[in-house]
Amino acid sequence: MSGNEFDFIIVGAGSAGCVLAERLSRDSRFKVLVIEAGGSDRKLRIRVPIGYGFTFKDPKVNWCYSGEPDPELGGRSGYWPRGKVIGGSSSINAMVYCRGLPHDFDDWAEAGADDWDWQSVRPVFERSETKARRRGNGFDTHGNGPLWVTDETDQAHPVTGRFLTAAKEAGWPTTDDLNGTAPEGLTIFHNTTRAGWRCSAADAFLRPALRRGNIKLVSNAHVDHLIFDGQRVSGVAYRLCGKKRQALARREVLVSAGAVNSPKLLQLSGIGPADVLQSYGIAVRRHLPEVGGGLQDHLAVNYYYEATVPTLNNQLQPWRSRILAALQYALTRRGLLSLGINQCGGFIRSTPDAPQPDMQIYCNPATYSTGSGAAPQIDPEPGFLLSYQPCRPTSRGRIDIASSDPDDAPRIRPNSLTTNEDCAAIMRGARLLQRLIETPTMVKLIKSPRQPDLRNLSDEEALNDFKQRAATVYHPTSTCRMGTNKSNSVLDARLRVHEVEGLRVVDASAFPNLTSGNTNAPTIMLAQKGADMILEDLKAAG
Numbered sequence: 337m338s339g340n341e342f343d344f345i346i347v348g349a350g351s352a353g354c355v356l357a358e359r360l361s362r363d364s365r366f367k368v369l370v371i372e373a374g375g376s377d378r379k380l381r382i383r384v385p386i387g388y389g390f391t392f393k394d395p396k397v398n399w400c401y402s403g404e405p406d407p408e409l410g411g412r413s414g415y416w417p418r419g420k421v422i423g424g425s426s427s428i429n430a431m432v433y434c435r436g437l438p439h440d441f442d443d444w445a446e447a448g449a450d451d452w453d454w455q456s457v458r459p460v461f462e463r464s465e466t467k468a469r470r471r472g473n474g475f476d477t478h479g480n481g482p483l484w485v486t487d488e489t490d491q492a493h494p495v496t497g498r499f500l501t502a503a504k505e506a507g508w509p510t511t512d513d514l515n516g517t518a519p520e521g522l523t524i525f526h527n528t529t530r531a532g533w534r535c536s537a538a539d540a541f542l543r544p545a546l547r548r549g550n551i552k553l554v555s556n557a558h559v560d561h562l563i564f565d566g567q568r569v570s571g572v573a574y575r576l577c578g579k580k581r582q583a584l585a586r587r588e589v590l591v592s593a594g595a596v597n598s599p600k601l602l603q604l605s606g607i608g609p610a611d612v613l614q615s616y617g618i619a620v621r622r623h624l625p626e627v628g629g630g631l632q633d634h635l636a637v638n639y640y641y642e643a644t645v646p647t648l649n650n651q652l653q654p655w656r657s658r659i660l661a662a663l664q665y666a667l668t669r670r671g672l673l674s675l676g677i678n679q680c681g682g683f684i685r686s687t688p689d690a691p692q693p694d695m696q697i698y699c700n701p702a703t704y705s706t707g708s709g710a711a712p713q714i715d716p717e718p719g720f721l722l723s724y725q726p727c728r729p730t731s732r733g734r735i736d737i738a739s740s741d742p743d744d745a746p747r748i749r750p751n752s753l754t755t756n757e758d759c760a761a762i763m764r765g766a767r768l769l770q771r772l773i774e775t776p777t778m779v780k781l782i783k784s785p786r787q788p789d790l791r792n793l794s795d796e797e798a799l800n801d802f803k804q805r806a807a808t809v810y811h812p813t814s815t816c817r818m819g820t821n822k823s824n825s826v827l828d829a830r831l832r833v834h835e836v837e838g839l840r841v842v843d844a845s846a847f848p849n850l851t852s853g854n855t856n857a858p859t860i861m862l863a864q865k866g867a868d869m870i871l872e873d874l875k876a877a878g
């Protein structure tokens with residue numbers, strides 16, 4: 337494909353961008369350009385599921401952002417990994433596949449995103465998915481979407497069985513599939529893997545679509561700003577190998593640069609809060625105060641335990657076990673290399689009268705530290721960690737440019753725990769986890785807790801501990817959210833930027849609210865539905 341004119345230009349080949357590329361290129365009349373700042377994802381550390389420990393801080397595939405000091409988190413700055421590679425964050429994430437809870441999407445509709453209620457989005461999730469479970473040397477599959485979601489329960493570490501038993505003793509429900517008809521309860525997570533390999537959005541959607549020949553993928557290319565033709569966005573300016581280039585879009589530019597970089601790109605292009613833009617000498621094309629506002633994220637805190645029985649630590653630490661695991665993986669694509677460390681968890685109600693499950697729990701059969709080293713360090717003694725994350729925080733932060741230089745990282749201000757509701761949820765979550773560790777099965781499993789010992793913490797102490805140690809679980813959303821008007825949002829319910837023609841934002845930044853669980857699945861769903869809307873609008877326009 338030659339020339340610099342396309343029907344659609346997609347900025348970012350992440351979870352959403354890969355879906356858009358696949359959908360829009362189905363019509364061979366459309367020429368689609370995908371521009372991605374990162375490079376190739378053909379790396380073992382990306383493809384082998386356990387490898388994400390090695391991409392966590394690798395600047396070759398990761399933007400490695402930092403948040404600003406967060407006042408309610410003791411002034412600490414959090415580490416914010418984001419994928420900078422083909423596949424985006426779906427190439428470096430922990431692969432847990434979680435649609436979220438039905439009321440999350442009903443709340444999207446309530447916030448003004450008409451047609452994004454659960455009944456409307458459920459079939460859109462299904463369209464992407466093939467649910468797979470190992471049987472013998474093959475797989476039983478259900479559905480025929482391009483994204484494989486694999487039930488690896490038989491590969492999970494045996495100690496996860498004890499977590500499930502303890503959950504029952506605590507009176508919690510358990511479930512086989514948190515994406516099924518009963519999403520509440522502790523479970524073994526299903527993963528975006530296919531036959532033992534990571535199944536990123538690039539693997540599922542982009543790579544097969546590239547064979548059609550009407551997509552041009554330009555990698556290692558950074559989009560600096562959007563180009564305007566009057567009121568309409570008509571293209572993008574980008575840099576490739578240090579050279580400035582432009583590409584033009586006959587129909588639309590679709591920004592899918594993720595919750596951190598999409599608002600940044602809009603602001604650099606003159607779409608955003610006028611005062612922020614003017615302070616960096618950027619001409620204001622559209623004063624849209626909510627560009628960068630509305631940021632939401634999940635925070636979680638880990639409690640570590642030395643275990644009385646072997647855990648993943650025993651397999652991941654000694655070289656001999658690692659070599660055996662590598663051999664098993666090489667020969668069978670099974671074993672501990674074929675899945676992540678986040679093996680067990682789920683949605684639980686923190687009090688019996690909670691109208692919805694309001695905590696996401698993680699029970700990881702390993703302990704590790706994420707210090708200054710490139711990859712998390714697994715502890716030598718057997719151990720596990722328990723963690724909780726309030727599902728639906730109400731605090732909102734902001735992401736804004738820090739200068740007019742596209743190479744400068746934006747200012748990430750999470751503004752965590754600034755509502756009483758969020759602080760109350762933290763205390764409820766601590767009590768919930770206390771119930772789990774007091775069960776007979778957990779008492780037997782715990783050799784010793786690492787300090788602080790959750791059992792001895794009062795509500796206030798637990799809140800204080802959370803403030804001192806909690807960290808993002810990498811689910812930022814809503815920085816260009818859908819809504820009804822420019823005072824409460826950036827996009828309308830069809831993902832179009834208010835008062836700007838030819839431009840949509842299609843990625844996790846468009847969520848009106850953060851969903852209850854992990855954000856990759858709802859981002860992929862959002863891009864599927866976004867593609868429907870783009871094509872419908874095109875048809876309607878004749």
Ligand SMILES: Cc1cc2nc3c(=O)[nH]c(=O)nc-3n(C[C@H](O)[C@H](O)[C@H](O)COP(=O)(O)OP(=O)(O)OC[C@H]3O[C@@H](n4cnc5c(N)ncnc54)[C@H](O)[C@@H]3O)c2cc1C
Nearest residue numbers: 348350351352373424425429430431432559594844854856
């Ligand atoms: C370490 C980690 C673990 C996670 N674990 C899970 C999990 O287990 N389960 C889950 O559901 N979710 C998980 N997530 C979150 C999930 O992966 C993301 O919510 C999802 O991938 C977001 O998709 P996106 O399309 O919005 O953005 P991304 O997938 O991040 O894609 C954005 C793309 O745009 C590119 N880009 C940005 N700016 C520019 C520019 N100016 N020019 C060109 N290209 C640009 C980026 O390089 C990137 O490839 C995790 C995330 C991380 C970082």
